[in-house]
């Protein structure tokens with residue numbers, strides 16, 4: 001086959017076949033011919049062909065029947081019929097049923113027939129191109145779907161990994177801070193677990209007051225770290241069982257500022273620093289508070305909460321000079337200093353909690369997970 005395009009003529013009259021072949025000799029196409037329908041179908045099975053032109057009236061099988069076979073077996077082939085005026089109704093009917101692309105009437109005009117055949121090849125090429133493009137589109141769609149699926153899987157995996165890493169980091173963060181708080185408490189046998197409990201009590205009071213979730217974490221961390229500045233105070237002063245001298249008391253009072261200084265360089269504790277610095281201010285702004293004698297709302301709210309939690313924890317723990325105080329004493333002390341030492345809202349929130357939870361509120365060794373608590 002020399003040319004890219006192939007046409008098959010089918011006619012039982014040899015003269016017509018010869019005439020058609022002659023007519024196409026100058027055209028850029030291979031020309032096949034068959035004088036019977038069965039021969040035509042065999043040729044089509046063997047040679048890739050784009051256009052078939054058949055006579056209608058043939059002995060073995062009519063042209064219309066042949067073309068419907070062609071349509072079934074080679075749906076892409078463009079089908080045309082060559083017919084006399086007498087069979088035109090059959091041909092028109094076949095066109096209407098979609099069996100035939102064009103009708104050529106005998107006798108034909110040579111130029112017209114050549115033009116029609118060229119059109120038929122253009123039509124075949126166009127159909128082939130559309131088919132190819134559809135195929136390409138389908139393949140690309142499949143590829144895209146595949147890539148999308150892979151991408152979604154990857155994003156899901158990565159998101160999960162990130163969430164796990166995030167949780168690990170948060171846990172490590174809290175564990176590190178607790179270790180630091182325990183190191184402070186370890187300076188004095190009587191204050192073991194003090195910072196952790198202040199963190200827990202403060203978180204509960206904050207939640208009772210309706211704090212937002214991210215603020216609860218800050219209150220807990222500030223509670224854990226409120227006395228971190230005691231690292232910078234002499235052990236002999238911290239553990240002194242007797243009454244402190246004035247100078248010793250002044251030294252102890254420096255712990256809130258030392259704590260703030262220790263935490264200041266830590267970026268992710270920036271919000272905690274003021275809470276630590278002001279956890280001994282009095283609500284009424286009196287000179288019993290320190291270090292700045294801030295008053296009322298100028299004291300960070302977490303600091304005011306920590307002051308209540310700190311006081312409650314200290315009163316309900318044994319000290320070298322006294323046993324733990326009873327809850328009645330605690331309640332009356334908190335009442336007594338509400339409005340002077342304590343912000344009344346913090347004091348009330350604590351008293352509500354105590355009324356609800358009773359002794360359980362001050363139980364030592366409570367299991368506490370701040371992130372589970374926040375989610376509750």
Ligand SMILES: [Fe+2]
Nearest residue numbers: 226227279280
């Ligand atoms: Fe303190």
